[in-house]
Amino acid sequence: MGKAKNFRFVLGLSHVLSFLRLGGWLKVYWVKSVLNKHKKRDEWFLDDYSVNPYFGCPFNCVYCYIRGSKYGADMAKTLTAKINAPTILEKQLRLKAKKGEYGIILLSSSTEAYPPIEESLGLTRKILKTILKNRFPTHILTKSTLVLRDLDLLRKIDEKAVLPWDLKQKLRRGVIISFSISTLNKKLAEVVEPGAPPPKERLEAMKKNVGRRVFWLVWFLFLSYPTYPTLRRSWIGWLKLLRLMVQNLFWLGL
């Protein structure tokens, strides 16, 4: 994440109060670049770019691919806000737009764009404003219902976004919101996704908001048996989850 200074910093009174409420401090970085261009579009998420407003992740999923890498075993401890990301992104997107290099931006690939601190910090919201201004399409991949706060901006992005030429006929949407769900079992979720909101909240949020001009997707994460032998009984949970989704395909506008 760029050569940036790493020190603890308090942004203002409202943030002091929210940090106190959370019982901790937030580390912040000043980055030199925040837009990652992929060599090839991802076939699953359709992203040509990714933006990570934060470093680390308080949801701490046990299956997360960033776990144990430079982010550490406890990714909540390394949570860091890329505090100047909206300003840097504005410069980077303006250049890309000038060259006509439109592509889908994934928020996010190696963090959660909506950790609890986002509620008071509004970093992801500022990033979305920049994306809207520069008319880039966006894919939000999240486990947090806080994404609902930004539906106003996301609808505008959906209307204004310029899709890459090869997706114009196939996609016709400027915004995709995806929730990832590994289980509907609350107790199991508390083990495998200890910091994330309960999975049922995600489904409820989606159910309430489908049909409000936003395209929703759900990604099932099938936890692997050899890695998590204690999760064997969760087959039943997965089957229930599949049944629930099939029964409710209309939520997704399919």
Ligand code: SF4
């Ligand atoms: S929410 Fe995503 S980035 Fe965060 S720990 Fe879980 S899988 Fe990793």
